[in-house]
Amino acid sequence: xxxxxxxxxxxxxxxxxxxxxxxxxWWHWLFFTVVLIGFVLIMVMGVIYVERRGLGRMxxxxxxxRTGPFGLLQAVADAVKVLLKENxxxxxxxxxxHWLAPVVAFVPVLMIFAVVPFQNxxxxxxxxxxxxxxxxxSSVATVGVFMAGWGSSNKYSLLGAMRNVAAVVSYEMPxxxxxxxxxxxxxxxxxxxxxxxxxxxxxxxxxLGFLIxxxxxxxxxxxxPFDLMEADQELVAGFHIEYSGMKFAMFYLVEYAEAxxxxxxxxxxxLGGWRxxxxxPWLWFIVKVIIVFFVMVWTRATFxxxxxxxxxxxxxxxxxxxxxxxxxxTAIQVLVWPDAxxxxxxxxxxxxMGILILLWSKFFKLGWGxxxx
Amino acid sequence: xxTTEMMTLKTEPFVLNFGPVHPSTHGVYxxxxxxxxxxxxxxxxxxxxxxxxxxxxxxxxxYSGFIPLTDRLDYISPMSNNxxxxxxxxxxxxxxxxxxxxxxxxxxxxxxxxxxxxxxxxSFLNDTGAYYTPFMYAFREREKIIDLFDMVCGQxxxxxxxxxxxxxxxxxxxxxxxxxxxVEGMSRxxxxxxxxxxxNEILLARTKGVGVLPRETAINCGISGPVARGSxxxxxxxxxxxxxxxxxxxxxIPLGETGDCYDRYRVRVEEMRQxxxxxxxxxxxxxxGPVRADVPHLVRPPAGEAYAHIExxxxxxxxxLVSDNSIAPYRCHIRPTSLINLTALREMVKGWxxxxxxxxxxxxDITMGExxx
Numbered sequence: 001x002x003x004x005x006x007x008x009x010x011x012x013x014x015x016x017x018x019x020x021x022x023x024x025x026w027w028h029w030l031f032f033t034v035v036l037i038g039f040v041l042i043m044v045m046g047v048i049y050v051e052r053r054g055l056g057r058m059x060x061x062x063x064x065x066r067t068g069p070f071g072l073l074q075a076v077a078d079a080v081k082v083l084l085k086e087n088x089x090x091x092x093x094x095x096x097x098h099w100l101a102p103v104v105a106f107v108p109v110l111m112i113f114a115v116v117p118f119q120n121x122x123x124x125x126x127x128x129x130x131x132x133x134x135x136x137x138s139s140v141a142t143v144g145v146f147m148a149g150w151g152s153s154n155k156y157s158l159l160g161a162m163r164n165v166a167a168v169v170s171y172e173m174p175x176x177x178x179x180x181x182x183x184x185x186x187x188x189x190x191x192x193x194x195x196x197x198x199x200x201x202x203x204x205x206x207x208l209g210f211l212i213x214x215x216x217x218x219x220x221x222x223x224x225p226f227d228l229m230e231a232d233q234e235l236v237a238g239f240h241i242e243y244s245g246m247k248f249a250m251f252y253l254v255e256y257a258e259a260x261x262x263x264x265x266x267x268x269x270x271l272g273g274w275r276x277x278x279x280x281p282w283l284w285f286i287v288k289v290i291i292v293f294f295v296m297v298w299t300r301a302t303f304x305x306x307x308x309x310x311x312x313x314x315x316x317x318x319x320x321x322x323x324x325x326x327x328x329x330t331a332i333q334v335l336v337w338p339d340a341x342x343x344x345x346x347x348x349x350x351x352x353m354g355i356l357i358l359l360w361s362k363f364f365k366l367g368w369g370x371x372x373x
Numbered sequence: 374x375x376t377t378e379m380m381t382l383k384t385e386p387f388v389l390n391f392g393p394v395h396p397s398t399h400g401v402y403x404x405x406x407x408x409x410x411x412x413x414x415x416x417x418x419x420x421x422x423x424x425x426x427x428x429x430x431x432x433x434x435x436y437s438g439f440i441p442l443t444d445r446l447d448y449i450s451p452m453s454n455n456x457x458x459x460x461x462x463x464x465x466x467x468x469x470x471x472x473x474x475x476x477x478x479x480x481x482x483x484x485x486x487x488x489x490x491x492x493x494x495x496s497f498l499n500d501t502g503a504y505y506t507p508f509m510y511a512f513r514e515r516e517k518i519i520d521l522f523d524m525v526c527g528q529x530x531x532x533x534x535x536x537x538x539x540x541x542x543x544x545x546x547x548x549x550x551x552x553x554x555x556v557e558g559m560s561r562x563x564x565x566x567x568x569x570x571x572x573n574e575i576l577l578a579r580t581k582g583v584g585v586l587p588r589e590t591a592i593n594c595g596i597s598g599p600v601a602r603g604s605x606x607x608x609x610x611x612x613x614x615x616x617x618x619x620x621x622x623x624x625x626i627p628l629g630e631t632g633d634c635y636d637r638y639r640v641r642v643e644e645m646r647q648x649x650x651x652x653x654x655x656x657x658x659x660x661x662g663p664v665r666a667d668v669p670h671l672v673r674p675p676a677g678e679a680y681a682h683i684e685x686x687x688x689x690x691x692x693x694l695v696s697d698n699s700i701a702p703y704r705c706h707i708r709p710t711s712l713i714n715l716t717a718l719r720e721m722v723k724g725w726x727x728x729x730x731x732x733x734x735x736x737x738d739i740t741m742g743e744x745x746x
Contacts, residue, residue, distance in 0.1 A: 055504070058506060059505055059506045059509040060509050060510060060513050155387065155389050156389070159389075159411070159727070162410075163411075224502075224504055225502070227502075228502075228728065231502060232396055233396060233397045233499065233500050233501075233502055233731050234397065234727050234728050234730075234731050235727075236395065236396060300504050302503075302506065303503065303573070303575050304498065304502045304503040304573070304575050304576050304579055305501065305502025305503075305579075305728070306502075306575055306578065306579070307578075307579060307726055307728045307729065308411055308726060308728065309411075309726065310578055310579075
């Protein structure tokens with residue numbers, strides 16, 4: 001507690017090596033690269049366990065419980081299995097594109113973590129445009145997905161990839177607008193500065209922004225109820241239908257790494273990042289990430305899936321206008337009344353959120369229905 | 374070329390095979406769908422992947438030897454199949470069934486309807502994309518009914534319980550208390566389920582107004598069961614042409630209004646409630662006595678023909694038997710519910726999206742064992 005307060009008050013960055021160490025920059029780089037890759041891989045295994053056991057509990061079944069204590073090693077067993085599996089490439093596939101796609105999809109997701117602070121200053125690169133970098137990089141994974149869908153030369157995977165591109169392009173707008181609200185309040189684009197500015201978590205200042213970001217984030221990373229890019233009831237597996245072995249595992253990894261990335265960004269932007277009492281900061285960060293991820297699992301166990309036209313309608317007719325209004329309101333608040341008491345702003349913002357959502361749901365209808373053919 | 378024509382994107386329809394091996398075809402059904410992007414222009418159903426020649430096999434077996442094969446028709450509801458066949462033979466041979474056996478048959482048939490609708494609702498919701506949660510819940514409830522069947526006949530899937538002139542054996546003493554408990558728990562479960570799903574925004578958006586089957590089309594296609602009643606056709610053989618002892622019970626026939634997926638789903642839920650009503654009445658009135666008429670093992674009905682039809686969970690199930698006064702039927706024809714209900718699929722899905730195709734298909738509730746026989 002005291003240490004955290006000291007670090008926070010003095011704005012001390014976490015130094016891995018002394019700044020005067022020869023080649024200190026490169027040590028820092030190497031250390032965080034290793035940490036990040038290890039973090040992502042281990043967290044993926046962790047969240048797969050959380051998801052499968054959590055879903056199992058919610059669906060009145062057990063979930064994996066045979067491998068290791070409480071089934072903890074199931075992810076390891078699965079990893080070994082996919083490593084040993086045969087790699088099958090369809091005859092008519094575009095071999096190069098098919099081969100490259102998993103890599104193109106995986107690398108950007110890994111790169112997102114470069115600017116996510118695990119504790120104060122503990123991040124690979126404290127870019128002063130951190131969140132802008134995240135927004136820019138995260139959409140690149142879509143290219144990999146589309147390459148997979150196109151390169152497999154399978155109609156199912158092509159349909160899935162087209163859906164993914166459409167969804168990501170549409171949901172980028174509300175996502176970025178929701179982020180802008182946070183940026184206005186924090187007054188900085190750097191992820192670390194945003195966390196440091198959150199004496200009160202921004203989920204209270206920006207409740208509408210949080211909901212929009214969560215929904216749009218779920219749509220970007222194909223989480224239910226927006227998981228129609230790999231809708232197993234319709235498209236069997238969507239874009240990765242023709243992948244097997246390690247390449248399939250890469251997509252599986254991307255899927256969960258993306259989920260962790262979105263959870264990490266939500267944690268950083270809205271939930272106060274690594275800040276919290278008693279526990280060490282990095283543990284707070286991981287706990288919050290897992291809580292956010294658990295909400296995603298919960299959603300997945302609860303809701304049916306929307307249709308593609310409903311997905312687009314939701315982005316453009318519901319989330320986009322609300323995000324614009326949210327940005328507008330936040331801008332006015334920051335400009336006109338910068339030193340208002342926090343609790344007044346919180347009450348006002350929650351009221352605005354309730355009124356807006358109620359109003360919009362009144363005259364917003366999902367879907368267009370049948371086309372005459 | 375006008376501006377609008379230039380602006381319009383030129384698209385080309387393509388053919389996509391759904392099935393025979395596909396997660397949502399409920400067996401080995403195949404639809405050759407012509408798609409324009411996501412919109413379905415046309416579908417061409419292909420059946421016959423599960424053809425086993427059951428009608429022909431009937432000619433090779435004795436009358437009672439065919440009962441186990443009827444279990445394999447609609448393997449989701451074997452009790453109803455048993456009942457329909459036994460009624461046909463009894464009609465042909467003029468056999469009177471003892472009172473207690475009639476009551477047992479009604480209880481079993483209605484329990485079977487509950488079990489079938491559990492699967493129908495669960496898999497329909499699964500087809501709309503709810504990730505297995507409703508499915509597992511519905512299966513949990515079905516399991517209890519299966520346990521009851523296990524108690525009376527020792528089987529969990531292919532019961533082979535009905536006999537010509539009655540049922541194979543009397544119920545054990547612990548059956549009625551167990552039944553009472555399950556009936557009470559079941560009505561609570563249905564209410565809970567209703568509450569969870571009726572107001573779900575995504576479910577409403579996905580099913581309301583989707584896949585409308587107009588009343589006239591339903592009648593013209595010979596659709597029966599919940600699908601017809603969802604379109605507002607008041608046709609339930611339990612009332613329209615009472616067989617067994619259904620004229621003694623009080624129950625209502627739930628009807629839909631528009632004939633969309635939502636109405637079909639509602640009708641099934643209401644039918645479950647009505648089935649519980651019938652079971653409660655039958656449970657209280659059940660008399661003591663023999664459970665099987667004095668029928669020889671090798672029934673030799675007089676030469677002639679008979680058609681018996683029952684309201685199976687999926688619709689009208691009919692057995693047409695021709696006898697030449699030998700120990701085996703000369704000809705057996707089965708009026709399959711699922712196949713005839715499937716005929717309207719093409720009209721229902723035209724112009725909808727790929728996701729709707731799966732939802733509409735799921736809302737018809739078919740079993741491939743019955744479609745192909």
